[in-house]
Amino acid sequence: MKFCIFGAGGTGGVLASYLAMAGHDVTLIARGKHLAAIREEGLVLHTNHRGTEAIKGIKACTAEAYQDKPEILFVCVKYYNLEDVLAFIQEKIGSDTLIVPVLNVFGTGGMMQEKLPQHTCLDGCIYVMGEIEAPGVIYQSDKMLRVIYGYRPGQEQRLLDTARHLETVLQEAGIRGHFSEHIIRDALQKFAYVSPAGAAGVYFNATSEDFQQEGKEREMFKGLVREVATLGKAMGVDFQVDLVETGLKILDALQPGSTTSMQRDILRGKQSEFAGLVSRVVDLGRMYHVPVPLYQQVDARIK
Known part of the structure; x- marks a missing residue:
């Protein structure tokens, strides 16, 4: 599948690493020294359970430079940066992309959907322990990695086939993915x-x-x-x-x-x-x- 992951920190960086290592087309939206390091050397994933791995296949760019059409957009920013994501989606992302926010704050998907009525914004969450250790290096301190996502009660289930297939894709990439019927x-x-x-x-x-x-x-x-x-x-x-x-x-x-x-x-x-x-x-x-x-x-x- 083709993924865009907005946010290259501990959450987005870990997701991008696992998906890219499984052979998927992954582009990270990043910035600053972190972006420069990924472009020059690729992304490095440092873990206690897998060792240190260099992931060369990941693409990275700024939000302004992104020009692709992903099947999945994972939103992996901090809650206070959500307005940047909304602007990015409105300008760059079509209605045929499934949007899966995995922020820490409860109810983010519903808030996004209200502002993006032409898009499909699910609700989601992630269990992961990760952080930027150095520019271009993500440290995953614990092997816990689980993504849960789904449609809210009463939400129109557009792009349902994509949502169902994503569960398999995540699991095959070593991520405990779960398409939930009870996402709230x-x-x-x-x-x-x-x-x-x-x-x-x-x-x-x-x-x-x-x-x-x-x-x-x-x-x-x-x-x-x-x-x-x-x-x-x-x-x-x-x-x-x-x-x-x-x-x-x-x-x-x-x-x-x-x-x-x-x-x-x-x-x-x-x-x-x-x-x-x-x-x-x-x-x-x-x-x-x-x-x-x-x-x-x-x-x-x-x-």
């Missing part, structure tokens, strides 16, 4: 991990091993997950798993020293997804009349 539930379930992990991580300035033992960090994480679960039930979501147990399994399997991208961005003084991952939960709590005291605590302290 599945995306919120993922949010119920990444949001509490990021919130608790930045609140305590903690790394994965702090959460892997009993203590205030682990208790805060569990409490935040419970607040998201309560919100989900108020929204009519019927979870099929225990979100606390599921989140702890992910945490306990992480490599030592792991942190979330939001936490790293805040600690480096960079723009972060705090508004989408933490403040948004406080707003949803007010909207659905659900108490979220731990989220309010994190929100007030970090702001």
